[in-house]
Amino acid sequence: MNRTVGTREARGSIAIVKDETSSSTRERRNPPWSVAVALPALVIAVIALCALAPDWLSPYDPTDFDTDAILRPPSLAHWMGTDHFGRDVLSLVIHGARRSVLMGALAALLGAAVGGAIGLVCGYFGGALDLVAMRFVDLWLSTPPILLAILIATALGPGFWSIILAVGGVGAPRYARLMRAQSLAVARRPFVEAARAIGVGDGAILLRHVLPHAFSALLVMATFGVADSILTGAALGFIGLDVVDDRPDWGFLTHQGRGYITIAWWFAAFPGFAVTALVMSVNLLGDALRDRLDPRLETRAPR
Amino acid sequence: MIVYLLQRLLSVAVVVYGAVTLIFLILFWLPGDPAELVAGPDADPATVATIRDRLGADKPLVEQYLGYVVRLAHADLGVSFTTGEPVFDRLAEQAPATFELTLAAGSLALASGIGLGVVSAVNAGRWGDYAIRSSLLLFASMPPFWLGVLLILLFSVTLRWLPAVGNGAAAQLVMPAFCLGLIAACPLARLVRANVLETLHEPFVVALRGKGLGERAVLYRHVLRNALAPAVTVFGVLTGEMLSGAVVVETVFARQGLGRLLAEAVGGKDIPMALGATLLAAVVFCIGNLLTDVVHRIIDPRIES
8 A cells, every 4th residue: 555655646756755654554453253253153163062962952863763754855854854764864964963073173183282292392302303203204294194094094993083093193294394393483582592591491491481382373273174184084984984883973974875866865965064064164263263363374284 | 407306216215115114114003903804803713813824913023014015126015805816906907097087187176276276366355256265165175075976966866967977988087077176276276376466466577567568468477487386386285185085086986996996995994905005195196296396396497406
């Protein structure tokens, strides 16, 4: 803005001193919380409620087989139709929320905790430890993540915890890279040196001084990490790495529905829609969080 | 250039070797007995012991590792737990179908990613930009398997335009390629948009405009050239994404290929097959990254090794 005003004045050959105070208007203001935040927050709240109290929300018992109502299209009685056992799809989706949400959240938490800790320590201490650990991280990144997750989950045997371990494990190196850079930058700041000078131990410096400074970057990345983990977890569920359970996750539900796609569109469509709604809401919230915490951060890794 | 290429090839060899070792270590240290996996839950201890002996799963780490590396060097990936076929032959048999799919998806991703990114950046702040960015967010949030389901519902079940499953015909390639290409197109378009916007604010663009060059020429002859060079680098990463995505996409559309092979290996707890497919993908991924770096260096001569 300033620039255009300046040139217009110059064209009129009126020499003006550039108004220094006007630059303060370009200072960053926190973007207001808006619909782009409220709507995804609402979606996440509803899904969280489903995960916390599925019995309270679902109209039917998801384990109820109603042989008189097999593969019925959506109706007033069954909003999302019924599946090949006559189970209510809406109830299945509501009960699947816990598994799907926990899978994504725990995997992201695991990745952020393990990767973040490695990066924090490596960036702070540097030296041989840093060199070796970071080469290991590079190697970890040299295999396509979903494939590595599939391999790990297969070797662990199918199951809920295998998926979390696999998805969290392949996510960890990205956090390590990020936190190493953050930790390296903070460790050089004078207050860290001051803390060391007055005799604060390395562990206390890391936890009380370095981590808080690097935390917002970690938080933003972990938010997008939850979205990615839900997608990856759902993909692993879809190809059959979750154990067969009477309350399956959304990926596995979609997989089951895929088999009936030509005769019952609702069975595959709704569980997948739930994944999309959740992931999109988390992504939108992540964007808002990033804008608020630090607009210069671009921690989203290409996926 | 030749020295650079040799250096890069050497480093790729090191990375591939490292990845192979890492995957071996992961499998070795994971809890879970491969012999028990092969034998199944109902097998008696004697059977498990026989299988363990046959697999060499009770030998020490170094011995197992050396055997594994030597066999790999001879392109011997072992035999499938479920069918007994050599893993290498199965992979070679399925690779062309996946290659065809990723090639089609990659071209689509490149064209649409760059196109959408440029259109979005040029219209920054207007409704065109808003529409493109919203749909990119939507598609990036969609699990590929669900997009596949929706495509089948629309084009196969309702409209009956395209076959839902199988491979061979061009019509059977359209939906899987679109589904897989979109995985790569979304981040690519975002990056191109950001790069074009950033380049548009560089001083040299002001200079070009100042000397009277038309907006079109500024954009196509100068801005794009500068903005696309960094975009090429992510394409290596996206190769990896597409290799991973092939697992899901090939499963949804019931296509033959490496991804489907891996998904089936997972279902049958066929570790040699899963390992072989993952190793192959890791190698392809590394080569993809190598090609990306070389292309980047060719189109952007400012980069020095």
